[in-house]
Amino acid sequence: MKFLTIICLLLCGLLASAQDNWVAPESAKEVVNVYSENDIATQKGAKMYQKLCWTCHGKTGQGDGPAGSGLKPKPRNFSLAEVQDxxxxxxxxxxxxxxGMMLPYKHSLNEDQRWQLINFIRTFKK
Ligand code: HEC
Known part of the structure; x- marks a missing residue:
């Protein structure tokens, strides 16, 4: 019985790590950001980010916010090419x-607000 439990835990661990590579569905790729390069939208995104996101993703988007330090996987560092690409x-x-700990924000933010945040995330690009 113990043996089975161990096998099960190992498999669960494998499944969990396989899921770490988070990929959006193909259909999401081409969705157009109507606020792209709109500075006012970016500023609005910045304000929201400093309220809602920095605790995990860090003030400068490095994924080093105080609430994110104990999380697995860690909040993403937005300056990385993996994100910006x-x-x-x-x-x-x-x-x-x-x-996981990255909540689905479609329930609390409208589409405009979410695009504004995406604009702001682009400012972390190196
Ligand atoms: C409670 C901590 C927490 C908060 C608050 C949070 N995030 Fe996250 N975020 C995460 C974690 C953890 C991940 C990585 C999830 C994974 O890969 O399993 C993540 C991933 C992301 C990603 C995907 C990055 C990628 O390339 O995979 C985006 C975009 C993102 N967060 C944006 C935001 C925005 C914008 C906000 C504010 C509205 C926010 N997050 C608030 C923890 C948080």
Whole structure:
């Protein structure tokens, strides 16, 4: 019985780590950000970010916020190419649908607000 439990735990661990690579669905890729390069929208996104997101993702988007330090996986560092190489649509989908400790923000923020946040995340690009 003990043996079975151990096998089960191992398998669960494997499944969990396989899911760590979070990929948005293909259909999200081409969704267009109507606020792209709109500075006012970016400023609005900045304000929301400093209220809602920095605790985990860090003030400068490095994934080093105080509430994120104990999380597995860690909040993403937005300056990395892995994040910035995704399209606005993919990041919007992730922000909307969430995963684990990253909550699905489609319930609390409207579409405009979510695009404004995506604009702001782009400012962390190196
Ligand atoms: C409670 C901590 C927490 C808060 C608050 C939070 N996030 Fe996250 N976020 C995470 C974690 C953890 C991940 C990584 C999830 C994973 O890969 O399993 C993540 C991932 C993301 C991703 C996907 C990055 C990628 O390339 O995979 C985006 C986009 C994102 N967060 C945006 C935001 C925005 C915008 C806010 C504020 C509205 C926010 N997050 C608030 C914890 C948080």
């Amino acid at each position: 995704q399209s606005d649509g993919e990041l919007f989908w992730k922000l909307s649908n969430g995963k």
